[in-house]
Amino acid sequence: MFNGIAVSVNNLPNLLNLSRPGMAQFLKSLDEPPARAKTLIQSIHQRRVVDFADLGCSRRLKDKLTTCASITLPLLLQEQRSDDGVCKWLLKLEDGNAIETVYIPDQDRGTLCLSSQVGCGLNCRFCATAQAGFNRNLTTAEIIGQLWWALSRVAPITNVVLMGMGEPLLNYDAVVPALELMLDDCAYRLSKYRVTVSTAGLVPAMQRLGQECPVSLAVSLHAPNNALRSQLVPLNKKYPLEILIPVCKHYFPPRAKQKVLFEYVMLAGVNDQPQHVRELIDLLSGVRCKVNLIPFNPFPGAIYQCSDAATIAAFQSDLMAAGIPCWVRRTRGRDIDGACGQLAGQFTDRTRRKKMLVLK
Numbered sequence: 210m211f212n213g214i215a216v217s218v219n220n221l222p223n224l225l226n227l228s229r230p231g232m233a234q235f236l237k238s239l240d241e242p243p244a245r246a247k248t249l250i251q252s253i254h255q256r257r258v259v260d261f262a263d264l265g266c267s268r269r270l271k272d273k274l275t276t277c278a279s280i281t282l283p284l285l286l287q288e289q290r291s292d293d294g295v296c297k298w299l300l301k302l303e304d305g306n307a308i309e310t311v312y313i314p315d316q317d318r319g320t321l322c323l324s325s326q327v328g329c330g331l332n333c334r335f336c337a338t339a340q341a342g343f344n345r346n347l348t349t350a351e352i353i354g355q356l357w358w359a360l361s362r363v364a365p366i367t368n369v370v371l372m373g374m375g376e377p378l379l380n381y382d383a384v385v386p387a388l389e390l391m392l393d394d395c396a397y398r399l400s401k402y403r404v405t406v407s408t409a410g411l412v413p414a415m416q417r418l419g420q421e422c423p424v425s426l427a428v429s430l431h432a433p434n435n436a437l438r439s440q441l442v443p444l445n446k447k448y449p450l451e452i453l454i455p456v457c458k459h460y461f462p463p464r465a466k467q468k469v470l471f472e473y474v475m476l477a478g479v480n481d482q483p484q485h486v487r488e489l490i491d492l493l494s495g496v497r498c499k500v501n502l503i504p505f506n507p508f509p510g511a512i513y514q515c516s517d518a519a520t521i522a523a524f525q526s527d528l529m530a531a532g533i534p535c536w537v538r539r540t541r542g543r544d545i546d547g548a549c550g551q552l553a554g555q556f557t558d559r560t561r562r563k564k565m566l567v568l569k
């Protein structure tokens with residue numbers, strides 16, 4: 210670390226780690242006017258400058274930055290395109306680990322799904338990333354670097370979701386500056402309605418996000434009662450439904466139009482039965498929300514199967530009949546392992562979870 214900014218291998222602070230306030234502070238520490246932050250952010254994120262010589266600032270500042278900062282991006286290792294237009298990239302990080310990013314084009318929009326950690330430590334039973342274990346948090350540069358790269362390869366990117374590898378709210382300090390850059394008019398100019406953080410339910414960080422950077426919120430619910438949810442999403446033991454649901458209810462201010470999105474993966478015979486719909490309707494009564502049913506995407510070693518189409522349709526229509534907006538997420542990019550819960554990247558597991566799975 211250098212003045213609290215993550216450095217790259219050459220040991221210089223990486224300017225890609227800085228949103229506007231951080232850049233202003235960094236300039237101040239160099240005895241430069243903080244107002245220059247605006248043009249530097251524009252150069253790096255809108256003009257995609259990686260060479261100090263091309264930055265929009267004076268020769269003197271360029272020379273100064275050359276000696277005391279870096280602009281370091283992840284490396285694009287591989288690009289895969291699916292028949293349905295989905296694109297998946299493998300990005301190599303400075304420590305040799307690699308993460309995945311997915312682009313999902315639709316008629317009038319393009320959604321980019323970003324990773325926030327190398328692997329994931331939450332161990333949700335139905336997720337391929339969980340099986341691969343956890344290595345570390347991503348830096349802001351590595352999170353925003355995914356958007357930087359994607360914009361150079363595809364268009365349009367109208368929506369960003371943090372639904373790739375990792376639990377974004379366990380990496381709060383790096384995620385928030387990345388969100389600030391996404392929303393900044395001098396950087397990626399996305400609307401807060403079109404940037405979504407998805408969480409397994411990290412309650413204190415959800416409350417903080419609502420106060421500090423209220424982007425759209427998706428919560429991975431997956432079960433309507435504590436017994437089942439604790440099995441599927443172990444984090445539920447720490448923040449059970451009676452704590453989680455009220456926090457979802459109050460995430461947006463009382464008169465805001467936005468609704469919290471609940472994600473619900475459809476697992477055959479596990480959470481897709483009529484009693485589960487009834488419990489879910491009760492649980493969500495009085496919460497301004499919408500529900501997204503996600504057909505389970507299989508992966509090698511998975512112990513679940515996807516509910517059949519008729520069961521999913523019945524589940525959806527029961528929720529709708531109860532006045533809860535609900536739709537089924539169309540599965541995209543399965544042929545390139547780019548669908549929800551299929552991202553694995555390439556990294557060293559520091560939790561030894563893989564080894565434990567083999568021993569079981």
Ligand code: SAH
Binds near residue numbers: 336428507550
């Ligand atoms: N940790 C965050 C974001 C990453 S997962 C979270 O839990 O929300 C993004 C979404 O994909 C989550 O809703 C997750 O539960 C879902 N998911 C994980 N594995 C899946 C699978 N095999 N099939 C379908 N959806 C899956």
